[in-house]
Amino acid sequence: MEYIKSQKYDLPKLQAKMMGPNPLKLQEEMLIKHKIPAGSLVCDLGSGQGLTSVMLVKDYGFTVYAADLWSDPEENRKFFDEMGLTHEQIIPVKADATNLPFEKEFFDEVVSTDSYNYWGRDPEYLDAKLLPFVKSGGYIYACVPGMKKDCHNNLPEELLLSWTPEQLIYLRDIHYWTAIVNKCK
Ligand SMILES: C[S@@+](CC[C@H](N)C(=O)[O-])C[C@H]1O[C@@H](n2cnc3c(N)ncnc32)[C@H](O)[C@@H]1O
Structure with missing residues (x-):
């Protein structure tokens, strides 16, 4: 596969933020033929240092909450500013995926790249702790190394x-x- 979107980010400064396999390539491949309308409010769950979140705004036209437990939202905010994104386009949040600090049905969709395997192995998780935050008809896209x-x-x-x-x-x-996933109601 040719990673047309990801290759724009092949810069040492950005590569230094990767926390595992190239998340931009993973995300680009996952989102081939995706069904998320431009302008959707998307949660990038387990966003790490925000690379995937930037791509979701710049290359897909979503408004993004970059939600992560271990990363510092202030550091991520600086990075997003440097990448030329506005505070309306991208919002960094410290959040635990197992106890999300949002209103129910807040997000149109959720995208999670190379993170879901940290918390999603609990068979109860999807029904109890993630789906309530997604609007009816919304999609969850997750990819993990395996x-x-x-x-x-x-x-x-x-x-x-x-x-x-x-x-x-x-x-x-x-x-x-x-x-x-099949255990989910
Ligand atoms: C391998 S990193 C991937 C980060 C990012 N998606 C990327 O590919 O650059 C996994 C991320 O999962 C996050 N994480 C682990 N457990 C979490 C939890 N319970 N809630 C939210 N984020 C969590 C960590 O903070 C870490 O940033």
Whole structure:
């Protein structure tokens, strides 16, 4: 795939903000043929240092809440200012995805890139803690890094050279995620 949108951000200063696999490429691929109307109010959930949020505003025309637990919203605000975005276009918020500080049905849509695996492994999560904040008919787009096939019962030693079993529990296969989502009412 040619990452036409993402390649504009191939700058060392922006790459330094990446917290894992290139989130801009992940997001661009996830949003091929997306169904989110321009102008929608979107929550970038687990936005990290805001790269994906910037792309959602600049390349997709959404108004974005950049919601993240560990990042500093003031730092993110400075970054968004430097990127030429207004305070109406993008709003940084410190937020825990498991206890969101918004009104119910606040967002038109939610996008989450390389983050949902941190909190979304709770099968109750989607129904109880995320869907109430999305308007009826809205979409949730999430992409996570994962394994082609779960191997948690027999972790290969090559993986254990770089990861602990506790870290690897975040990386699951498509069958695992499909089962989690299918538990949602
Ligand atoms: C691997 S980083 C990805 C960040 C960003 N999406 C990116 O790709 O650059 C995972 C992010 O999940 C966030 N996170 C983890 N648990 C969270 C929670 N309960 N609520 C909100 N954000 C959370 C962390 O703060 C971190 O920024």
